[in-house]
Amino acid sequence: MSALGSSLRAALERSWYSAGGAWWPLRPLAWLFRAVVAVRRNAYGRGWLDAVEVGAPVLVVGNITVGGSGKTPLTLALIERLKGRGLQVGVVSRGYGGKAATYPLEVTPDVSPARCGDEPLMIARASGVPVVVDPRRPRGARRLVEHNGVDIVLADDGLQHYALARDGEIAVTDARRGLGNGWMLPAGPLREPASRLDEVDLSLTHGADGDFWLVPGTVHGIVSGTQRELVDFLETPVHAVAGIGDPARFFAMLREAGLDVIEHPMPDHHEYAGTHIRFAEDYPVLMTDKDAVKCAALADARHWRVGTTLVFSDRAARRVDTLLDRLCRHARGAKEAVSQ
Template structure:
């Protein structure tokens, strides 16, 4: 049902039209909520360090997490202690805020926070109440906070906002939930500090690196070495086709296994009845690493490449945030 609905958002079809009355109601709630925060009728909490929000106005994958990792790296290169506050979608814990570390249980903290902690070395805190999570990071001595997927979480006051849109999927049919994929109207993009497009020849794109074995042996294998034989590929991300398309663009013969976003894997999910190589995203690997420790399982890491114009705009935004930090 959900998959069919999402297809109607991004592909030709008219099934979503019956949901327009609900979308109108949702839009009214969204507009009222934002107005209440702007007028101060709902309270936004500030912390003592700059807060950079990275998010989008659509449901599903747009490239937020790789961009967040790239921003962490940029800030760390400037000598800053960086913290990330996240809702931890897909995870469930008894108490919050929850610090995320290499040995954290992905079922408690969520897949994306664990992946960011493992790949960046930044402090990551999960909390459904983002202001409380941000305060925890401030107490730990971070100098700047990135609020992951925080565009609609107005309870945390922010110093700058970056919105990400996927070039291939765009804004879908342009309708608000549930008739379309939009969490907020398209005009919201006009209010952010940077509105970036993710995709080939856009503001930024993803570059795959050598595959990393999950068998604990530290082996690396160039993706070109998988050409010539069929490989399985799993992706439990917002847009699995993006991963499969990337692999096919490198000449791989891909057997697709799309999974729901934030899918909770079991060992049998990786059993396809043969011994062909299995490639997966970093987000999937953090959930499979305890039982995917065989020679056939590989993680495909990616890094962000920026257009020169986009990189200049990001650097200027960071300069502004650091200047604001000095006058706090």
């Protein structure tokens, strides 16, 4: 993205999440976008457009706002909960930011993020489950079922992809930013009206006092693999690099751990060059897991990735487990039907 494009996007996002409301020139476009969304949703709801069944239960994890809200960490936590129930899990993703020659693309730990996107590669490396990238999500999900033999499919960031039939939906909202100014794109950050949250199986907030939050874990050397703790970085300032939907969340987490942070926010899904992560001061450079998958070839001994652990509130954990138990019963019933 050009410098002008990045500046315009930054200005738009500031207006989306400011108290001043939406820019007047964009409001007619927002009304038009809202109408298009309603017509499309109605077409799938009435059966005029087909939602494709893939042969296994599908759980969609998404949001109704543009930008990061914690979907990927939640997806990883759901994978572990489903694996603990004895199910074979797979993940389908659009693979935002990746460009492959052919699809569907199975994401292995050694695939370049330039082909598959940063988040699918991060999920594949962290979870060990099959991950398939395909702009046509039903085709990718079918590959997981037919080729990888998964019992349940998690669709990462697919809430608005109605062509993929689903058996459950989880919508995630960032607790700090909320729904911004409440306007639809491009006047605000909403992909769908706020009322959409009333229709999903679970609407979860991510952040302090929310339904789930992230706590920092072990810090890993990107080149060496050496493991350290955040307290080991208290003696000197650190450069913090974050190319996620809300970089401020990462910086705040480091500060809450007592670190002296020099912030380097980047656009979400940023394409890194060496100059973006090398600085004049010879301080440690800390970054998110998502950024680290794209910076491995650029990193040196100063560069570290900060692992995180997701924690559910008690109430949210019960609600999540209830939904997963229902989907597990569905998955086992589908397997029994096929075997008979």
